[in-house]
Amino acid sequence: MSRIANSPLTAGTRSLIPLSSALPWLIAIAFLFGLPVVFPSGSALTIMNQMAITIIFALAYNMLLGQGGMLSFGHAVYMGLGGFFCMHVLNWVENDGLWLPLPLLPILGGLFGLLFAFLIGGFSTRRAGTVFAMISLGVGELIAACSIIIVVFFGGEEGVSGDRTMGPEFFGIDFAQQQEVYYLSAVWLIVSALAMYLFSRTPIGRIANAVRDNEERAEFLGYSQRNVRWISFCASGFFCGIAGALFAINFEILTEENLNLATSGEILLVTFLGGVGFFIGPIIGAVVFILLKTVLGLYTELWALYAGILFLLTVMFFPNGLTGLIAMHVGPYKRGRLGVLALPYIKMVGPLMVFILSGAAVFEILFHSREAATGEGEMTLYGLTFSSHGILPVAVAAGIAIASFLLLHRLAPQLREAWDAANPVDRRS
């Protein structure tokens, strides 16, 4: 195929973008634009907006972590700075008559993020690994602490707020509706995701991978590892700024919280949960995490504890994240052996669910017995109402958890056997 395309007679006749690589994007576009039709409610739109912003942020973060091998503990800063700047721009539009249609605002946010990434990257990208991580943490804390001191820009404790609807109308849209903001975010999500994907395919994106894998070798090939990192860092800062601008448009307020370590840590969690080795990883991570945060957050106050446990287990057992877990099954699928795994999986699903639910029940009962107001000893869990005080409920839940864990432990060899059968060792290699 490629030989034909390269021959002088047919050169240039090959279609510029093959359909097979454009198809996932077309499906994604159709999916994004179909979503509000399926979920038109306000709360669903809020969650989807949040997801769009987190996806852009996580993808930009993964440009560093996954593609460049740089672990940043202060990446909220670039998103936050872009957002704060956009908030000021919105206020200029409102008060000083600056002419700027709202959909173009993310470009400004991106440029502001790029500016700071350029300045800070100048000294922080000299080294990768631990040193880079420490510098990013220090700079992040520095700017987060500055937010209380530099009141003109950061607005002190109450932050900076504005109104997105005061600008010129964009083809008759004033973005007062949540749905209009969703479509704006969706368009920017597609544009930035595509741009970041294409960036990873450019020579500089490839060299960033080379520097990640072996900086010395890349240096011997003639590439300055520092400059390669710096460029990746700037590109990442740009897209973080876009995410910040969308945050400003969506929530119309930015505070110190957008800059601090908790936000930076959260995006690391999101990206790693999804899988840093895959382009699609941060997207899956963001969707799962926001769902976890909002849906689980409705039911329990302990969601952050569960998220922390999930994160730690991911780091220990699935260093490639959720996407890596899915990708593990591509091999068996191609060999047509996925069926071998089906039975052990079905056997494990029941005990696993029981284990997770009963384990969570132990935490919930203990938490309730300590936090509930005096006189409110009753709690409802999984449709059962009982008194959370006393040893019996905890003992029952813990007993079920231990029993289901032992069952899982006994079923594990079967799964391993099936896994080996589904992934035969390749004799040729």
Add this chain to the structure above:
Amino acid sequence: MSLFAVNILDGLVTGLLLFMLCSGLTLIFSMMGVLNFAHASFYMLGAYFGYQISAYVGFWPGLIFAPIIVGVAGALIERYGLRRVHQFGHVPELIFTFGLALLIEELVQFIWGKSQKAYEAPLALDFPAFAIAGNSFPAYKVFMIFMAMGIFLVLLYILTKTRIGMIIQAALSYPATVQNLGHNVPLVFMGVFGVGTAMAGLAGVIAGPVLGTFPGMAFQLGSIVFVTIVVGGLGSLWGALVASLLIGWLQTFAAAYNVGMSDLLIALGFEKPLDLANSALRDLWSLTLPQVGPILPYLLMVLILIMRPQGLLGKRET
């Protein structure tokens, strides 16, 4: 002058406290190449265990048992968590310790709640030790100074004069060779991790009553600890000591002297703008030293990294 002396002592207390954390952290780092992000979380665990034990049997048993519990917990985490992640490389290790820090904070909130605990210094040390021109200096702080110095001397003695210290030092540079000589290097690593976290726990036990025992204490001190070892030079014990004292004094003096930026600007010959409330530079004019105090360590770190990337006493960039 008397205020100056009091600040010197206060800064010494802060600096030595920082050093108790930094020494363990830097030892672990130079040995395993892993920067333990959760180090300050062990400090917090030390404070909470100390509080819990002191609630039943008093402060002194807590001073002994809380660090031991923390050290054992640290060793177990090294054995069953960190060693497993080690095979994936340094960045996953760092991410693991970061996740651990998050989880420990959540667990502490789950067990002890979100509010500050009333962890008090023992009555036996609740008296002013001496006074400098009317400023009394509490005996508990004197105890803290001696405690931290004692720990440092013991550590220095073990590392430089004993057989175990020799093995540790050798394992720092040539783990494979030490292993070939018949020493159990993974056990040494586990032991160093345990001792390092136990020291962080001890720092927590003695700092808890002074700095407050609350779930945010780990992250509050944690980032300063990292700044300190970066400033001192990653992996350098003496660098950690110098940087800890430097940052301790920097913070104490910045908090004590209320020098305003406006004084400085006027002294430099600038004129104060008339309607300050609307001026874009109003933050610059109203800036005071105590306000800037918390960010000074970070500024110092950025400056050090630009001028001398290996840190004050570090030998090479890692």
